[in-house]
Amino acid sequence: MVIKTRALAKSYGKIIAVDGMNLDIEEGEIFGLLGPNGAGKTTLISMLCTILKPTSGRAWVNGFDIVKEPSKVRKSIGIVFQQPSVDDLLTGRENLSMHNLLFGVPRELRKQRIEEVLAIVNLEKRADDLVNTYSGGMRRRLELARGIMHHPKILFLDEPTLGLDPQTREHIWDYIKELAEKECMTVLLTTHYMEEAEQLCDRVAIIDYGKIVALDSPQTLKNRIVGDIVKLKQKNPDKEKIRKLDYVMNVQEKDGLLFISIKDASKHLQDLLAHTGQIDSVEVRSGTLSDVFMYYTGREIREGEAEGGFWERMMKK
Amino acid sequence: MSEIEAIYAVWLREAKIYAREKERIISSIASPLLWLFGLGAGIGSTVDVIQGYPYQVFIYPGIIVMSVLFTSLFYGIYIIWDRKLDFLKEVLVAPVSRASVFAGKMLGGATDAMIQVVFLLIIGLFINVPLTPLIIIESFLTLLLIAIAMVSIGLVIGANLNNPEGFSLVINFVMWPMFFFSGALFPVNNLPRWLYAITYINPLTYGVDAVRGIILGIFKFSLLYDLSIMLLFAMITMAAGVWSFRRM
Ligand SMILES: Nc1ncnc2c1ncn2[C@@H]1O[C@H](COP(=O)(O)OP(=O)(O)OP(=O)(O)O)[C@@H](O)[C@H]1O
Ligand SMILES: [Mg+2]
Numbered sequence: 300m301v302i303k304t305r306a307l308a309k310s311y312g313k314i315i316a317v318d319g320m321n322l323d324i325e326e327g328e329i330f331g332l333l334g335p336n337g338a339g340k341t342t343l344i345s346m347l348c349t350i351l352k353p354t355s356g357r358a359w360v361n362g363f364d365i366v367k368e369p370s371k372v373r374k375s376i377g378i379v380f381q382q383p384s385v386d387d388l389l390t391g392r393e394n395l396s397m398h399n400l401l402f403g404v405p406r407e408l409r410k411q412r413i414e415e416v417l418a419i420v421n422l423e424k425r426a427d428d429l430v431n432t433y434s435g436g437m438r439r440r441l442e443l444a445r446g447i448m449h450h451p452k453i454l455f456l457d458e459p460t461l462g463l464d465p466q467t468r469e470h471i472w473d474y475i476k477e478l479a480e481k482e483c484m485t486v487l488l489t490t491h492y493m494e495e496a497e498q499l500c501d502r503v504a505i506i507d508y509g510k511i512v513a514l515d516s517p518q519t520l521k522n523r524i525v526g527d528i529v530k531l532k533q534k535n536p537d538k539e540k541i542r543k544l545d546y547v548m549n550v551q552e553k554d555g556l557l558f559i560s561i562k563d564a565s566k567h568l569q570d571l572l573a574h575t576g577q578i579d580s581v582e583v584r585s586g587t588l589s590d591v592f593m594y595y596t597g598r599e600i601r602e603g604e605a606e607g608g609f610w611e612r613m614m615k616k
Numbered sequence: 617m618s619e620i621e622a623i624y625a626v627w628l629r630e631a632k633i634y635a636r637e638k639e640r641i642i643s644s645i646a647s648p649l650l651w652l653f654g655l656g657a658g659i660g661s662t663v664d665v666i667q668g669y670p671y672q673v674f675i676y677p678g679i680i681v682m683s684v685l686f687t688s689l690f691y692g693i694y695i696i697w698d699r700k701l702d703f704l705k706e707v708l709v710a711p712v713s714r715a716s717v718f719a720g721k722m723l724g725g726a727t728d729a730m731i732q733v734v735f736l737l738i739i740g741l742f743i744n745v746p747l748t749p750l751i752i753i754e755s756f757l758t759l760l761l762i763a764i765a766m767v768s769i770g771l772v773i774g775a776n777l778n779n780p781e782g783f784s785l786v787i788n789f790v791m792w793p794m795f796f797f798s799g800a801l802f803p804v805n806n807l808p809r810w811l812y813a814i815t816y817i818n819p820l821t822y823g824v825d826a827v828r829g830i831i832l833g834i835f836k837f838s839l840l841y842d843l844s845i846m847l848l849f850a851m852i853t854m855a856a857g858v859w860s861f862r863r864m
Contacts, residue, residue, distance in 0.1 A: 400625035
């Protein structure tokens with residue numbers, strides 16, 4: 300196990316930010332943490348990267364105890380913080396070369412690594428401008444470049460693609476995947492973007508109020524929990540009757556619509572409609588991680604929220 | 617090896633930023649000049665000569681020490697901004713010791729202060745301060761020692777507080793007493809006995825005495841004594857600095 304936590308907990312006074320977490324993440328895995336604002340994702344990552352001391356419990360990163368051997372842990376990791384942390388008063392390139400020195404990149408590799416990551420995040424042209432002339436998304440890209448430049452064994456990404464345009468986002472996903480494969484790098488990332496988790500992660504943990512509520516591969520979670528979603532509009536639906544059907548996994552009513560999760564819609568849809576009787580409209584789609592999230596937390600993860608938060612934070616600076 | 621590169625990296629960042637912020641350079645040079653010419657000319661017109669030197673020349677060593685004191689102590693406020701803006705996080709998760717991070721920051725602050733010293737030494741040549749190459753080298757090194765101690769104090773305070781207002785408050789209570797009871801601007805021999813006692817426990821007194829002794833040949837103690845105390849003091853403050861950075 301490259302990352303292992305046992306009953307890891309952190310509280311701030313009465314607030315329990317991380318509540319006794321047990322995680323096992325294997326080498327080379329891309330692991331996602333999904334959860335609403337305040338779920339404890341950042342707190343967990345801060346503890347794992349040794350900038351925050353746990354209240355109780357233990358954790359090992361790359362085999363090193365995060366409390367007893369923080370410097371060994373630091374040698375093994377790279378991190379992109381949720382809060383912007385590039386140096387405004389330096390240029391992009393200067394930020395990167397400072398990072399090279401701090402993270403002990405061998406002298407002969409430094410130049411090449413800088414060019415390499417600048418190309419990945421598409422910042423070659425602006426590399427010699429001061430960071431305070433960058434746009435929010437450009438800063439984010441620079442931070443990503445910095446986090447991966449020293450080819451860490453384990454990479455922590457706290458909402459890595461927040462505020463990025465879709466094109467850059469996909470570009471970065473590809474690169475993270477490639478790195479994880481080529482360098483056998485382990486990635487632990489948090490995200491609010493379901494699409495990101497689905498496309499990128501081998502496994503995801505859904506966390507809410509500091510606890511893991513579900514953990515598996517995105518595909519399994521979807522199959523096991525939500526399957527396909529049938530959206531029905533009907534005057535007086537008989538929810539109990541529908542619920543009793545053996546292929547129906549869950550029934551929820553929202554805004555006068557009935558959301559029915561069923562196993563394999565292509566096989567069972569006809570039968571389902573035979574049981575519901577007269578309907579006004581029907582819509583079928585495959586379930587997503589959003590539905591899984593909704594199932595466990597009873598809330599929606601609003602993707603817009605993440606972005607809003609990011610810009611608010613940027614504006615405060 | 618990697619620790620030295622880390623110190624260099626942190627120092628280089630400070631130096632670059634200093635060089636880029638013109639206001640910082642201008643203000644750090646303008647204020648000692650105001651003191652030197654304002655006070656020197658103002659009080660100098662009523663006080664003729666002190667211990668054989670015109671007042672302006674007599675206070676010259678004190679003014680240099682003062683600028684080092686002010687610049688160095690106030691340097692600690694940048695660490696609060698760094699932390700507020702999260703710039704420091706990147707450095708704090710790096711696999712380098714906190715002692716190196718502290719050393720880099722401390723040398724960065726000392727560089728600011730010493731650039732000012734160089735400028736003031738050049739001014740000294742024009743206002744008939746008796747400076748020889750040897751005197752310049754000796755005072756430069758002594759002032760560097762003072763800068764190291766004072767930057768360390770500033771960083772200790774900065775590392776332990778998290779808002780700039782609090783920093784200004786605390787620093788004023790450190791800076792002004794240190795300055796007033798150091799003998800930088802006026803001889804302390806005529807002070808009431810209890811105030812006079814304070815000057816003995818003020819480490820800056822020995823810094824001022826050393827610099828004045830080197831430049832003007834007026835010693836209250838001896839150079840060796842002054843330097844030993846300043847060295848000891850610098851070591852204590854640096855140790856406190858490293859300790860504070862470890863807790864950060
Ligand atoms: N320094 C702090 N002092 C007090 N409470 C804190 C502190 N940092 C975090 N918390 C609390 O801990 C909980 C978890 O916060 P955390 O930042 O880990 O959430 P998150 O999952 O990263 O959320 P987001 O998606 O908004 O980034 C929240 O309730 C938050 O208010
Ligand atoms: Mg967070």
